[in-house]
Amino acid sequence: MRICVLGAGLAGLACAWQLLRDGHEVVVLDREAGPGEGTSRANGGQLSYSYVAPLAAPGVTRKGVSWILDDEAPLRLRPQMDPRLWRWLMAFVRASRREVFEQGTRDMLALAYHSRDVLAALLAEAPLEFSYRVNGKLVVFRDPADLAGAARLVEFQARHGARQQVLDARECLALEPALADTAAQLAGGVHTPDEAVGDAHHFCLGLRNALAQRGATFLFGREATGLLVRNGAVAAALTAAGPVEADQFVLATGIGALSLAEPLGLSLPLYPLKGYSLTVPTRTGDRPPEVSITDAHHKVVYALLDRAAPGAEGRLRVAGMVDLVGFGTDLVERRVALLSRQAREVFPAAADWPRAEPWSGLRPATPDWKPILGESGIGRLWLNLGHGGLGFTIACGTGRILADLIAGREPAIPAAPYGLIRPKVPRGG
Template identity: 40%
Template sequence: MKIAVLGAGVIGVTSAWYLAKAGHEVTVIDRQAGPALETSFANAGEVSFGYCSPWAAPGIPKKAIKWLMMEHAPLILRPKMDAAMLRWLTRMLRNCTAERYAINKSRMLRLADYSRTSLAELRRDTNIEYDQRMKGTLQLFRTREQLDASLKDQKALKEDGIAYEVLDPEGCIRMEPALAHAREKIVGGLLTPNDETGDCFKFTNGLAERAEARGVRFAYGRTIQGLRVEGGRCLGVETDRGFEAADAVVVALGSYSPLLVKPFGIDLPVYPVKGYSLTIPIVDEARAPESTVMDESYKIAITRLGNRIRVGGMAEISGFTNDLAEARRRTLEHSVTDLFPGGDVKQASFWSGLRPMTPDGTPVIGPTKIAGLFLNTGHGTLGWTMSSGSGRLLADLVSGRTADIDARDLAVARYGRA
């Protein structure tokens, strides 16, 4: 089949790779000049198959009120007259129950574990390099309350067969020796040893090169104007450089995906939640992280990427804005210098990206009510983590093959009338 993949971020490129591997003729269309130049450009760098939880969880509404009052808040809400924002927030609050959390986390872990095996196979097949490390994720708790609250995550990890280990402060320091200077600030940690780290930008560009060698065509610098749908079937995509006919179209446009499919009656509840990152050169190896540490107090990930530290996190609900707020930079600097002062923050590059979030945390992967139109979007903070499994799964669904994992509850149909 002739397939158009819309979007050249990590989700679009992995989709294209697996579709080409399945024997399809693939074209990737993106408005940027190259791959991974938007949300995939400078994310936190963690590939966290075990640290994989919905943001909608019991107790979150109460915590959110407290967070909004903090100087270094993990959540920032900038309300505006935006019906889509209000609908998304309402749907998210409905998912903040123990029952919904368990269902959503199980879905996410299923896809994340599939991504773990898929990424390992992809790496073995391609010898791709992207500053990768396989040393796990350490979720770091500064308070006993945080440690006790992790019991629900431990239960879910155990039920899904995901390896984990609960650590005392000394155990945390054994995993991350640079934490020795911050011993008095730590009460414990939750280690998911099979997690990885890596530079998503390097990975996406490396995979795009390999996909192009397989025959994938990349059409950069094209603005997508709309889909052409006739008789209930998608025939292709309209761009500022003309019409691109296709037997199937895959929408992997992140936060912009709902805008493209809304005219055809598809209610895709994906909303942009802005995250920030710093990329910091390391000047003292002994005071830098070995892998990824998730600072639970601020919901900030601190990750080792070669000779750099990537610090990423926060959730700012402010619509389609990409401004760089200095207050957010101060929060990132506070977290990393408090735990790992081995980088030169004065030389750091500051960045923001729009994460495509669903209200239940689970991405949307699969067919729509329009024949030939597929979605692969809504991965939130876990696009890098879930990319390989999502692309592989999407390729199976487009090809009409039986997928390796159950995908029925990942499609947009789970939202009812959508």
């Protein structure tokens, strides 16, 4: 079949790879001039397979109210007259029930571990250069109560395949000496040794090249302005340069999917969570963390993409914040300044901070944090959406599942939890 994938970010390209391997003719359509130029451009850089628990956790609503009143909180909400926002928030509150959270954690762990396996198979077949290495991850906590809560989640996740260890403050410092400047504030941390790091944009560039070498067609600079439906099925993606016809269509345009789906009467439970990142040069004399770090207090992640070497600078990626402020990607100066200050306080000697390059992007999130995969209810239109803050971690897995569904195969893990219509979780279940 000829399959048109709309979107050349992590989700779209990973899906295109699987479809091409299945023998389909693949056309990838994207409004940008190249791959991975949207939300995939400068994300946190962590492949965190054991850190996929839903954002809607028990108690997060109460904590979120206090964050709204704090100018320096990791979450910022700007109330506005957008029905999408209020529907999303109400569904988010419902998703924070403990039984829904626990089921969501199980579903996301299964998807993440599947994605890790699919990525390994992809790299065995098409070695890509994207600063990938397994360096482990350490989540550090300053509040003993927060650490105790994390320990309970470690125990829960251990029953579902996670391999993690709770460390005290001394053990955290021994594992990552770059934490020396904040060691006195630490209560402890959770170490996951098999997590990885990589550059998502470089991954997209490499995968685009691998796809092109194997016959995929790319139509960059071609924004899909609509979907043409005939007899209840999508017949073409409409662009300013003319229609793009295919036998099947995969919608993988992130938050941009709303503008294509809503005119068709298709309601998607998506809202953009705006996030920020800094990409900072490191020099041979700097002391960046070798292990990927998440500061649980500030909700900021640190990933050393490249080590510095004589004659070559390295790169440290810093990312954080969840802003529910609409659909703009503008850089808000005070949020960038806050992220920079928090990073300098934790790792003052890690990088050449004055040369940090800021970026912001929109994470297309569902209220329950699970992606939307499978049939749309409209003929010949498939969905691969809602990866939230986990696009790099789960994209390979979602691409494999969707290719399986299109082919009529049974996926390696059940696909039902990620369908547009979710199975209901009974109270107390």
